Amino acid sequence: MDDSNALAWLRLSLCPGIGPVTFYKLLAVDDPRNIVESDEQTLSAIGLKPNQVSFIRKQSVELAERAFAWRENANNHILLQQGDDYPPLLRESKGCPPILFVQGDVALLSEPQIAMVGSRNASSGGLETARSFAAEFVNFGYCVTSGLALGIDGHAHQGALEANGKTIAVLGAGLDSIYPARHKSLAQRIAQQGALVSEHLPWIKPRAEHFPRRNRIVSGLSLGVVVVEAAEKSGSLITARYAAEQGREVFAVPGSIRHAYHQGCHSLIRTGACLVQKVEDVLCEIESLSNWSKKVQPTLFDQVIDKEELPYADLLANVGIEATPVDILAQKTHIPVQEVMQQLLELELLGHVVAVNGGYILKGRG
Template sequence: MRNKHYLIALNKMLSVGPKTIAKLLEHWPNLEELFNLSKTKLEKAGLPLRLAEAISNCSLASIENDLRWQEHPEHHLLTWEDSDYPGLLKEISDPPAVLYGLGQLSCFKQPSIAIVGSRKPSVTGSETARRFAVALAKSDLTIVSGLALGIDAQAHGGCLEAKGKTIAVMGTGIDLIYPRKHRSLANDIRQTGLILSEFPLGTPPAAGHFPRRNRIISGLSLATLVVEAAIKSGSLITARLALEQNREVLAIPGSILNPQARGCHFLLQQGAKLVTSVQDIMEELRLDSKQVEQTNASLSLATDNQNLVKCIGFEITSVDQILTRSGLGIEEVVSSLATLELQGIIKAVPGGYMRCA
């Protein structure tokens, strides 16, 4: 237990990352011995001056607030030495030494897949992310994402809609929900899922934190699914990290006219798995396809209306265009459109309809 306390203290030092902590543990498996050394002895042992000063000036009083926070039954402080620390994350080259968790650790007990993408997705991208999250959650996969605007929010929301488990990985302290408009979403997540961060309590958002947290998103997951991303999207960083971690990268193709799809197309050119259905994902990961037929039904076309669906694009299609392309009467078209919308195959938008899947 004492080692855990020292790990938490090290994690709170600004200049100390997971790789540095791992090296310290190699030399001092009992961290209490490390913290009992003077600055001079630490320097003689090869530690940089700044680190030697930080350790010699540190006391366990610095983590009293963290330990009090942990007393709540839904507040968790996990280190490498805890049995509840997620095994898949531990396999990456730089796993966080400490994880702050808010919610249910049971999320770690089933396979996970990350869903990431643009903060400013198209209507189609948002709907696609949500629908895949629903289907994957119903197939007993935990959905991992970053609580950001856009695709992340749709991934978490879709999972909650399916009454599944979702993990939101933060780029701030776990007590500072960012963006603020997602406080309600975060509260919903913690009821059945988990909010996670490696950053100490009270850590504000900073640009460098979000690429850093991306390695946790991919590291927790068997695969990373990129739904919609521009060529310079942070989601491509997550995809690169997934590859470095020897995890699968999956991408959903989009319109060649949509700049938010160019990142996905780049990944596909680089060898990412092209995904058009939940079945594609389950087969790629060699997972038991429980409920896949049922969940894929919500992503596939209704047989009776296939011809009409072919007349509707993934971009906005007006009712006049649908009538012209289909050659059907207005009453038949209106009735079929209502059915397809209820099935979730198309979506009514200003100016007409568009395909969801």
């Protein structure tokens, strides 16, 4: 795409309140170049709110041009969802980011990848498993993708690098705001030997709600997701849930029944994830996916068939696979916040929802 089109995509996608779903709906209405150059009346007519109209006509130009200035570095790239460089497997995923900011090898995003995720407070055995598995994966020609977090993520990246392989880190902040700070040197190595990826502008600081959402990119880029260690309420299970929704294979490494940080993996196995004892267990399963074909239907996490039969159906109908804050649920359902919190607690105890960073998500019933 030429720069004028890329600039228009940026201006529209950066608008507050316009997420991927809304962006693609607008894309179906008109070309982004026509939208961002429309007058206030036209923008209002297609459903944009006054603050969004104001943003598009004023602040969006400066922000988009600032992003273009960041791209002047030869190692920095901006990918558009309709562009040739956009990873094809991620493009197939519902809600894929309209824009990706990449530092490093762009072509690597379209190569076969295996995601590895797990606990930030992993055991020494879990860390060693992450490191050794990652090294074996890259030796078999796969790129290892993870989220640059402490614990399992970081050791998976390091294992791939130490084996002279390729690795991709998906950030929950802009690429100029590496988090956690202690992984800055690791991020620099990844940018040289792999790629850093984010859907956020380069200067955006990390925010709690960014991390659950970045997990859909980790899983969307990959043929399968390997969960090495995870507690029962671990954020890694969000990645597994996204993987199931996207038709990816989900794998879990078992551990001692006496340790809490293995319970999430055991829950995944009970609900359909593949039990993994060695790298070959993963490779055998995903071999049929290496031609980029997707599974017809995800088999992990049984879907709630009829929410009307469950308690607090109105509230439950507004909880999905993406974290929704309590105040947003209160707004959508017109239920007082205190009552929403009470209903969510009961739903969590019944096993229908789970609290995660940024709010609540549906919990599949195994």
